[in-house]
Amino acid sequence: MSSANDNVVVSDVSSLAENALQPILYSYWRSSCSWRVRIALNLKEIPYDIKPISLIKSGGEQHCNEYREVNPMEQVPALQIDGHTLVESLAIMHYLEETRPQRPLLPQDVLKRAKVREICEVIASGVQPLQNLIVLIHVGEEKKKEWAQHWITRGFRAIEKLLSTSAGKFCVGDEITLADCCLVPQVFNARRFHVDLRPYPIILRIDRELEGHPAFRAAHPSNQPDCPPEAAK
Amino acid sequence: MSSANDNVVVSDVSSLAENALQPILYSYWRSSCSWRVRIALNLKEIPYDIKPISLIKSGGEQHCNEYREVNPMEQVPALQIDGHTLVESLAIMHYLEETRPQRPLLPQDVLKRAKVREICEVIASGVQPLQNLIVLIHVGEEKKKEWAQHWITRGFRAIEKLLSTSAGKFCVGDEITLADCCLVPQVFNARRFHVDLRPYPIILRIDRELEGHPAFRAAHPSNQPDCPPEAAK
Numbered sequence: 001m002s003s004a005n006d007n008v009v010v011s012d013v014s015s016l017a018e019n020a021l022q023p024i025l026y027s028y029w030r031s032s033c034s035w036r037v038r039i040a041l042n043l044k045e046i047p048y049d050i051k052p053i054s055l056i057k058s059g060g061e062q063h064c065n066e067y068r069e070v071n072p073m074e075q076v077p078a079l080q081i082d083g084h085t086l087v088e089s090l091a092i093m094h095y096l097e098e099t100r101p102q103r104p105l106l107p108q109d110v111l112k113r114a115k116v117r118e119i120c121e122v123i124a125s126g127v128q129p130l131q132n133l134i135v136l137i138h139v140g141e142e143k144k145k146e147w148a149q150h151w152i153t154r155g156f157r158a159i160e161k162l163l164s165t166s167a168g169k170f171c172v173g174d175e176i177t178l179a180d181c182c183l184v185p186q187v188f189n190a191r192r193f194h195v196d197l198r199p200y201p202i203i204l205r206i207d208r209e210l211e212g213h214p215a216f217r218a219a220h221p222s223n224q225p226d227c228p229p230e231a232a233k
Numbered sequence: 234m235s236s237a238n239d240n241v242v243v244s245d246v247s248s249l250a251e252n253a254l255q256p257i258l259y260s261y262w263r264s265s266c267s268w269r270v271r272i273a274l275n276l277k278e279i280p281y282d283i284k285p286i287s288l289i290k291s292g293g294e295q296h297c298n299e300y301r302e303v304n305p306m307e308q309v310p311a312l313q314i315d316g317h318t319l320v321e322s323l324a325i326m327h328y329l330e331e332t333r334p335q336r337p338l339l340p341q342d343v344l345k346r347a348k349v350r351e352i353c354e355v356i357a358s359g360v361q362p363l364q365n366l367i368v369l370i371h372v373g374e375e376k377k378k379e380w381a382q383h384w385i386t387r388g389f390r391a392i393e394k395l396l397s398t399s400a401g402k403f404c405v406g407d408e409i410t411l412a413d414c415c416l417v418p419q420v421f422n423a424r425r426f427h428v429d430l431r432p433y434p435i436i437l438r439i440d441r442e443l444e445g446h447p448a449f450r451a452a453h454p455s456n457q458p459d460c461p462p463e464a465a466k
Contacts, residue, residue: 073391082344084344094346095346095350111317113327114317114324117321124358126308138380154306162320
């Protein structure tokens, strides 16, 4: 038994964190990638302010010059924390994990960590990018529902299979991990596109399990400051 | 100064590794995701066998029943290692990093680690999934070149901007990291789709820097056992 990553250095971040302003999350209420990070921040009980970026107003506020300086990919989320701006939800969540070890979101065991990251990557690389707003605009109004359903279904088939060997109460074992932070928002998207979820009983069970969890509930689109009144619960 | 991830546990993996068979990488010569993992394995000097999976023969060998048991996403790479099968290139590379700390591919500093992961995720979530073979089949022959160019250009604009603050000799500082393992194969894909790379001088410089590196050269598509003779250098 040995320990990897002993050498990760949290340079002057801790001192920065104590003195710095509260983190600011650039977020859109319905963005599943923003939602992942909101869940992680909530689980770790890190207070943060939300700066809403509307992906639809004026052709998308993420494309304005000011925001392009925050995130050159012109998408949400971005997190200002410890005096730095971070982009890409999985990079942000790993940073939170490495700087705020309270309430770990990765297991200690390296194999379980790999299983968590497999599920995260299937969603973050294999599903979400193919059904996000900017891609669907390119696919066109007529075909977009069928397109989104195709890629979500393909991903969910694989995730259900991965979960059949990894899941306990949650995606990997009995503790909430980054995989759960990615899964719940993706299930919401699947429902938006009317994907038939009956073939995925493990996904559905985990989603139901987490539905009422305070950290997940607070991160839900309907509880965001930029959620339009007609969509709020 | 404190240390994160002290608690990562390499359960019985080390003992397994000593006794186990050499890792087997399911790979396709031109797959950029397989290529990332080949570079990481080479850099860490981990001997491995390649099991070629043709993405074009008989409609794609990745869709056959036998391989679906290996990777339910029906794509390459997959790595059999330490008695387990792992999928998703970034999950695999993190596993290698956490079990084989020789020749680290993540910096020690948490902020630099975040910068590495940002670049990895821009490529793995924001570029590659939108220009891979299976998506281009759905886009159709007529539109596929323009489609691929659009998404690669969007990603490279962002990566060049990120590199403008993170790069030294390589993507993040002066050491080769996971970001470089992702960048080089993506540059190859950009060239395949005739993307104009002149606006990205930092990307081009790093790609040139790594061109002759033995670990990168051995991982190149043209040096794979399944590279067709007409494509070999």
